[in-house]
Amino acid sequence: MSGFMDRAKCLQALAKYVTDEPVVVAVGGLIDEWSQILPRKLNLYSGGMGLASSIGLGLSIALPERRVIVLDGDGAVLMNLGTLVTTSEQSPPNLLHLIFHNGTYQSSGGFPVPGEGKASLVELANAAGGIDVRSTGDLESWKEMIPDLLASRQHSIVVLEVTDGDAAPLFSGDKLMQRQRFEQALSQN
Amino acid sequence: MSELSTKSGALRRDLTGGAGNDIADALIRAKIHNLAVLPETWLTPLLHRVNQRDEFKVIRLTREEEGIGICTGLALAGVGSALLMQNTGLLASANALVTIPLKYRVPLLMLVSYRGAPGEDDDRDYHLLEGELTEPALAALRIPVFRVRTPDEAENIVYANTRAQLAKQPVAVLLSRGALMS
Numbered sequence: 001m002s003g004f005m006d007r008a009k010c011l012q013a014l015a016k017y018v019t020d021e022p023v024v025v026a027v028g029g030l031i032d033e034w035s036q037i038l039p040r041k042l043n044l045y046s047g048g049m050g051l052a053s054s055i056g057l058g059l060s061i062a063l064p065e066r067r068v069i070v071l072d073g074d075g076a077v078l079m080n081l082g083t084l085v086t087t088s089e090q091s092p093p094n095l096l097h098l099i100f101h102n103g104t105y106q107s108s109g110g111f112p113v114p115g116e117g118k119a120s121l122v123e124l125a126n127a128a129g130g131i132d133v134r135s136t137g138d139l140e141s142w143k144e145m146i147p148d149l150l151a152s153r154q155h156s157i158v159v160l161e162v163t164d165g166d167a168a169p170l171f172s173g174d175k176l177m178q179r180q181r182f183e184q185a186l187s188q189n
Numbered sequence: 190m191s192e193l194s195t196k197s198g199a200l201r202r203d204l205t206g207g208a209g210n211d212i213a214d215a216l217i218r219a220k221i222h223n224l225a226v227l228p229e230t231w232l233t234p235l236l237h238r239v240n241q242r243d244e245f246k247v248i249r250l251t252r253e254e255e256g257i258g259i260c261t262g263l264a265l266a267g268v269g270s271a272l273l274m275q276n277t278g279l280l281a282s283a284n285a286l287v288t289i290p291l292k293y294r295v296p297l298l299m300l301v302s303y304r305g306a307p308g309e310d311d312d313r314d315y316h317l318l319e320g321e322l323t324e325p326a327l328a329a330l331r332i333p334v335f336r337v338r339t340p341d342e343a344e345n346i347v348y349a350n351t352r353a354q355l356a357k358q359p360v361a362v363l364l365s366r367g368a369l370m371s
Contacts, residue, residue, distance in 0.1 A: 024262075044265070046289075047288040047289045047292050047293055048254075048257070048258065048284070048285050048288035048289045049288070050254075051254065051255070051257065051258035051261075051285060051288075051289060052258075053258070054254075054255045054256075054257070054258025054259050054261075054262070055258045055259070055261050055262040055265075055289075056262060057248075057258070057259050057262060058258065058259040058260060058261060058262020058263040058264075058265075058266075058270075059262035059263075059265065059266055060262075061223065061246070061248070061259075061262070061263060061268075062262065062263045062266035062267070062268040063266050080252070080254070080255065080258075082250075082251025082252050082255060083251075083255060085251055086248070086249070086250060086251055086255055086259075089249060090248060175293075176292070176293060176294070179265070179293045179294075179295075182265060183265045183267075186265060186266050186267070187267060
């Protein structure tokens, strides 16, 4: 396989452009990393594996004027594969679904996800009806994509080919308090 | 009465009487306009009704637990919703209920067809075990149960929704055949 990015660098690049978008983060290493890189009230750290994209869909329907970002993992998407169909059917123009593909269940032992090397997330997303499905393993290409992805008004799915890097320190915050802050921050805007 | 035509041509229904309207009206009184739905036979008249009525946005699900996530997103943004499914779907979604609305204290209104339950006169015997296990499972999850046995009891949906909002947690409204199919 060619072209992998360091996931933390991908997230850092994204963080430079995020302003007041609600960000839903999938269970696992993404929470550890994102919570360090850009801690803020408008992050929601998902509790249920696979459901970050479903929560993101609900938010995008409720908040049509705001871009909603989902930071998802490949293992999580596999666990809720129907989400690709359900979200694409709704195709909310304000939903940005980022799938970080590192090929492993990183937070639970680092074992490979099924289908690694055989199944294609990009093809699955396209076949599920995604109207804007992209993929990159090149950091500079990713950096160039970000402003347009945040400003655009279409349902986008981006598969980011990342390496399974060193795990960030475990998130030590309180996910329940964060859920509270998130809701308050949404109601204040 | 308009019919919902499907690609397969299946399941057209000539709706007479109020089937589904009382429940739909109760949802409107509870200010609920977003419905996450996984169809099942008893829910069919209600689903035809809400698909026809402009007040509702219907989000079609591939699995019930998606609806738990979707309704959570709506709730955190202050928008009401309901999840419509069969009781078997509720059993299938137990962990999603635990890890999100129960743990994170998020209101969730579940309208659940009560298949195979004792006394429900469900002519399909393959639901009997699921019917027996539904209320014990809800009790184990500490989810309050409301019943709507006939269309007249549809107001219980409004009470259930208020309970969910105030307690910030899931509630289950178990819908009898008589409430859905008459």
